[in-house]
Amino acid sequence: MLIAWIQIISGLVLLIYGADRFVTGAAQTARILGVSPLIIGLTIVGMATSAPEILVGSVAALDGKTGIAIGNAIGSNIANISLVLGGAVLFRPFLIDSKMLIREYLIMMAIFLLALIVLLDYHLDRLDAMILLVALAGFLFWTVYQARHPKQKDPYLTEISEHIPDSKIRPRVCLLLLIGGLLVLIAGAEVLVRGSVTFAQSMG
Template structure:
């Protein structure tokens, strides 16, 4: 048990460090190859913050623990909205100015509803996992298209262009990219092994560990990035990080277990966890766009955080 807890802590530390290095290398490499900065900010950086969840989900499914991967996908989305945005709005209320975000948030809600429809029969089969991953490819294509057509005065575009990483040679970028990816794999492997061992020792399901310990841990990069962006006066980047990460989680992190290890979906996912994720997303949409000015204030951040804490307590008592 002690060794498993140490493995979880070490896995989290490696994931957080390597995700940052991986994104830095990938973004610098893309810029050296002539990719526009806004495309890098919307796709590569967004995908990079979800890299820990993607690798943890893939390795868990490969090891026969698909429930941990499903729990990680849904739990990370709940954590991103309830904990990450809740805490961020309490620290610095978030004003929504970007037209890009006004399209992405309704898209997130629509994709979540489609995901629920695919899981409604109680199984996550290969065709459904493949459909979600094809949706991820389509999303990336749409993001690139949107970035190329975005107005220079869009609030999110301005914040991304002002928040560029330092110049780096192609060799150094390749080095950081390769090192980040290798350490990401090692950290994910450690985390999955430790999480499964703790679940067995405590007598709880892989799903619950994925929804709680793993989801919160893999969302720590989003928490750090979002709070930092809000404190620097970049609210659209703060909200965009969460919306982008949640889109990648539904399409990629949830799709991988279906493709690698298809099987039944725990009934708690459909009756408890997925509906709560939908509720939090709808609540976020209401808070962000329900009135003028469009902002998530401290009281609304407290509501999001309160729902998250209540959900974690619910999981504790029912588990």
């Protein structure tokens, strides 16, 4: 049991550290390549911050621990909405004055409904995976299009643009952060999955 807890805590620490370096490396590399701050904030940072969940799910699936993979995907979304959002609002109430953000909430609900539909038969296959990935690609395309062709100035887009500064890191350092962060993420995912399996086995 003690070993399981050490693995779980160590895995979480590695994931947090690796994710921070990976997100910084990805965002700054894209900035150096000339990608606009808005696109970086809407897509690259959003995808990069999901890297821990993606890697934990991938490692678990490769190890045949499908329950951990599915539980990680669903549980992380529940935690992001209820724990992260709820905890943030406790410190400071939010005023949602962005039409684009409201539309994203509706899309999020549609994605949840789509995930529920593909899980109704208690079986996930490559066709289900393609459906979910196509939905993701469609969302990313819509997001980029809305950002580049806004019907009116949206405070949400302005805030994102201001959040991604010009890169002050050398390209070589950005690449090291990107690769190093990814390697730490992979190691953290592996350790966390092993710890979770050990903990589950010890609990019977």
